[in-house]
Amino acid sequence: MIHFNRPTIDLIRNTFLQQHYQDHFPAEILDLIYEHKLFKIFVPEQLGGLECSFPEGLKIMEMSAYIDGDFGWAVQIGSGGGYFTGYLSKEVVDKYISQPEFVIAGSGMANGNAVTSERSYEVTGQWKYCSGSHYATLFTANCTIDSSSAISAFAFDPDQVSIINDWKAYGMENTLSHSIQVKNAQVPKHMSFNFDRVINDYNYLIYHFPFNEFARGCITAVLIGMFKHLLNEANVYYQYENLPSQKESSLQQILKTAEQESEKLTEHFYEEAQNCWSHLQNGLSEDLLQKFNNAIDNYISFANESSHNLFHHLGMYATFRDNAFNKIWRDLTTAAQHFLTKKYQ
Known part of the structure; x- marks a missing residue:
């Protein structure tokens, strides 16, 4: 598992908290991504990648999003592109994917x-x-x-x-x-x-994971990381603000309930991700995929409802763009608008 020290985490968070709508990604943070091969989570080792299992890759995405939403989304999108490696021709793989700064x-x-x-x-x-x-x-x-x-x-x-x-x-x-x-x-x-034809799977099972569930799982891991960070910032507010006793009691209960539910749903999400990965070599049944999709839908529904509930209970504090809670909330609710997070049936 990849770990960042406290100064690096603070650098990432402070950079993105202060930067808005640029036409470039901070060079020092992009260098960190290249150094740790975070765009190559799902690229084979023989092409310079990490060749993670699906659950391992999800954990890295969660960790990245816990640090910062912009950072986590960049890692998720960039590493998700590695899934295409098995479907691209050798000419494309040799020219682009084998390069250290591929994304x-x-x-x-x-x-x-x-x-x-x-x-x-x-x-x-x-x-x-x-x-x-x-x-x-x-x-x-x-x-x-x-x-x-x-x-x-x-x-x-x-x-x-x-x-x-x-x-x-x-x-x-x-x-x-x-x-x-x-x-x-x-x-x-x-x-x-085309996604119906693997050209070269490099003896790496990830290219046989159904793309829809692969992509939905990656986005959910990012939402998990962001929601955990949101809970942390809500706890900071709760601990350092001088709140009326009634509001303090109400917020304390909301935070406790949200933390317990998040932990339970996260554990279930990873259990189903692991079940899919463990059975992938023999082909995934519709039942396994449905269980994984249900775990995804349950977490997304919970994160949407709970994040809005927290926003409501933090009052005007939650609306100020210069604090971390507001940024995380905006990032999370924006990411949750992705069409792959929706249930339209």
Whole structure:
């Protein structure tokens, strides 16, 4: 497990608390990510990665998000891109993924169109919410093929991509989740890929984990880390503010209940993640996947409700943007808006 010392944690937290809507990621923090290979949690060791098990990777994401939401989201998105390694051609892997500073940014929405030619595709499109856009060494996005219903994923060199600095959400301010645009880019056919075909699994099971549950699990680990940090900051408020006895008693009970429920739901989440990982080699049943999805849904529902409850009970203090509680709350509630956290059925 990766650990950061207190001065490093303070550096990360203070940097992001004071920085808003920049077009760059702090260089010293990016260097920390590269040094600890946090963008390569799910990249094989033979390609310079950590090759973590799924539960191990989730724990690292939780730890990162506990330090800071922007930091945790950057680690989650960057390391999540490592999942694509098993689906990308050897040419792409050799050129991009084996590099020490490799990181993918992109979108799962099919907001582009690729026109087929003999040796390449001509791709045009625009995609929102591409976290890590300004430091990505490779971009990926989905496109329809020849304006049909067929969809394929494509990898783009940064030289083919324009970044539109339009990320202005009230939380996760420093994730660089801007839109990207590609215009008439000539993309070689070896830069296309599909999630129904593993090209090389490097004897690493992660590429056989269903992508939807993989991505949902990663986001949930980030929410767990942020919520634990939120509870800590609420406890700081409770301990150092001179509260009326009635408010003190009410807040004390809310914090105790939230801590107990968070611990219980977190333990269940990791149990189901481990169950899926343990059975992955023999194929995951629908029952196992459903149990994992249920654990995810239960934690997300709890975190949404409890974070708003804490915000309400901390009164005006919770509304000031210059304190840590407010930043964590904004980050958590913004991250929880991701479409993979929703239940629409």
